Amino acid sequence: TPSFQSICCVGAGYVGGPTAAVIAFQNPQIRVTVVDKDPSRIRKWMSKHPPIHEPGLRDVLRVARDGTRATTVSTDQGPDSIVSLPERLPNLFFSTDVEKCISEADLIFLSVNTPTKLSGIGAGAATDLFAVELATQTIAEAARPGAVIVEKSTVPCRTAKRIRDILDLYRPGVSFEILSNPEFLAEGTAIKDLLNPDRILIGSSQTSEGLAAAQALKNVYATWVDPAKILTVNIWSSELTKLAANAMLAQRISSINSISAVCERTGANVDEVARCIGLDSRLGSKFLKAGLGFGGSCFKKDILSLIYLSRSLGLDEVGDYWQQVITMNEFQRSRFVSRVVCDLNGTLVGKKVAILGYAFKKNTSDTRESPAIDVVKQLLADRPAEVAIFDPRCNPSDIKEELQRLFAATGLQLLKPDGPIEVYNNPYDACNNASATLILTEWDQFRYPALRRTESVFETARSERAQAKSLSPHGGLSPHGGLVRTMSELDIATLRHHMLSTKTLVSDYESEGADPLDRY
Ligand code: NAD
Incomplete structure (x- = not known):
């Protein structure tokens, strides 16, 4: 099993920045560099004011990006409880030199944006994989032979095959292992979610090289996540799980909102209904709050991606089913x-x-x-x-x-x-x-x-x-x-x-x- 010394995260956005920061925070021995082609974003990540607001983010940055001095602290456990904290050198870096940082890494996270396509075939539904393609080309040209490439972005099921095709085209004869490691953090609680995730999902090919790469990535997370929570599955299951998870979270919001419309016309109280539904242990109480519906960059685009995928597989009924979640949100x-x-x-x-x-x-x-x-x-x-x-x-x-x-x-x-x-x-x-x-x-x-x-x-x-x-x-x-x-x-x-x-x-x-x- 390889062990990674140097990680490069391509994309310094809402996912790339916090994820790389927490990995660096928890693995002082690994050098983590986040790269982005947007210089203003990188400048902000290097400043006192990161480009995104997340509770706890500044504390993590303060340690991993800025390093800490050796200090001695006394806890309230009495005179014997004086603790010396060693000096910690910075191990989190930000850069716009995408090629160079990719060329120095043995593990590369692809954390670029995957919005909905705005024009052409699949406009308004399919995932726009332009940024993934472009970043993959750069990786193909710059990466060390044998580097492991990780899909962190949310992508349609079977994107790993496209990534492999691009790598083969631009760097024939060189083997790169591809892993899928979707991110489940929620904005607003990103640091908390990253430090204490419900699960980490790693999808790989089922060859011995694929399984070894998955194990090596598992080791990166295992420095702070209980190994029982780190799931290794086949790569297509991993890609599809992320789309399915977001679709089902959004579905619960649309479900309770549809009930709120009925409540308003009948005198039932949707809060009471939600509380009573949520006590059923098969259903659980979370994501049952009626409101204006879901927003954010992910839910709608990921459901649209699932709808497009279903329809392109000839499964129109499946597409129609998920379309209704969006319709209810707009209603x-x-x-x-x-x-x-x-x-x-x-x-x-x-x-x-x-x-x-x-x-x-x-x-x-x-x-x-x-x-x-x-x-x-x-x-x-x-x-x-x-x-x-x-x-x-x-x-x-x-x-x-x-x-x-x-x-x-x-x-x-x-x-x-x-x-x-x-x-x-x-x-x-x-x-x-x-x-x-x-x-x-x-x-x-x-x-x-x-x-x-x-x-x-x-x-x-x-x-x-x-x-x-x-x-x-x-x-x-x-x-x-x-x-x-x-x-x-x-x-x-x-x-x-x-x-x-x-x-x-x-x-x-x-x-x-x-x-x-x-x-x-
Ligand atoms: P974002 O738009 O905030 O960040 C993406 C960054 O990638 C941008 O800064 C962009 O400049 C950079 N980029 C694009 N192409 C590049 C290239 N070739 N080289 C260097 N940099 C490049 O997006 P985000 O919200 O961080 O989402 C990233 C991915 O993670 C998406 O696939 C999204 O679906 C997924 N995701 C997002 C969330 C969330 O809450 N935002 C949660 C889970 C998963």
Whole structure:
């Protein structure tokens, strides 16, 4: 079994960066280099401000990328508990010199983007393997003979065969082992998931060379993961497992959302239904929260990839089955926007609508395929005077840039002063004078203790006879003391004839010291 000394991770994104950082953190003896063709991304990874926000990421970087000095610490176990921590040299590096770093590695992770194809055959469904192809060509040309190549990106089943064909074409006669090692981390909890994974999946060919390469990769993970959690399977099972896992996670969200629509028309409470369903040990309680539906860069594209794969295998019924998960997700969003417009007397003209939360979920700054984008798009059709956006982690200028890019084809004047959209760096200005406040990301800042504070604000505002509503599919603010958790509860919790009073909110927080709604 080979043992790896030098790892190169191609792609410094949401997966490549954190995964390489944790592998380096847990394997001080291995040199880990992350490469990307995007110099600004690499620059950020080398700076104090990594390009992505993940809880715990900075701590891991501080040790693996920056190294530590020898220190002596005393624990609280008494005078004999003085511990000396040795000096640790940096073993995590970032670079734009893709070829050079690949040529120095004996294990190469392919962690490049695999989006949905936008044009040509399979547009809107098939996986675009352009980045995988290009990176594989570079690997073929630059890698050491015998280097092991690992698919970390999520790819359609049988992509390893394509990778092998490219390697054979560009580097005939040289053998490279290919492994599949899909990543199951969730954004927002990436470091926690990487440090304590449910399982590590390694797919390989079943030859002795393939099995030896799988064992060597297993050894890298076994420095911190229980070997019983490291599964070795055939390579096609590994590739398909990742698509199937994401499709089934998204399916649960669409399933509970479909039930939430029934709840709203019957008086059943979807939270109660979800809790009672989840207690069945065959089903489990996770991923059963009704809301705006799934967003993010993965679920939709991976289901689309599974649908395309199924249909291209002549399995149209399988494709149709998974298509319904996406249809339900879209239905939930448009249902929510219709609800907002309906509650505002069927028109948004002359009204300000505030949006709290723009990232696709809490604890990340990632906005790819965020439900908020769809909601903004649908709101704009009703010509509001202002759509006011605030997110605790997304940079206002990044949000503006993204919206302008996404709406460029419409030719609409988007941003204030000529257009309706304004992005704020605090929630108070965003909500001030809004006719409705939509909480679209379940950031904790928008729940407790903001809840208690705003209740008194609503009381004050009521006497001012102003108009506002707070609508949230996740967890909004209710004047009745409960969180607005689901759409089915909106009926009772929708705030009519109240206004968020900016002044009261701010002074309330100032007297407490810290402001939980503040950017940090
Ligand atoms: P990303 O877009 O954030 O990062 C990909 C990076 O690869 C980019 O920085 C890009 O510049 C770089 N890249 C592309 N081609 C390159 C090349 N030839 N040479 C050097 N660099 C190159 O994508 P991501 O979110 O990190 O996802 C990567 C893969 O992991 C995808 O297949 C995705 O489906 C999968 N995945 C993502 C998540 C997630 O939560 N984001 C979770 C599990 C799996």
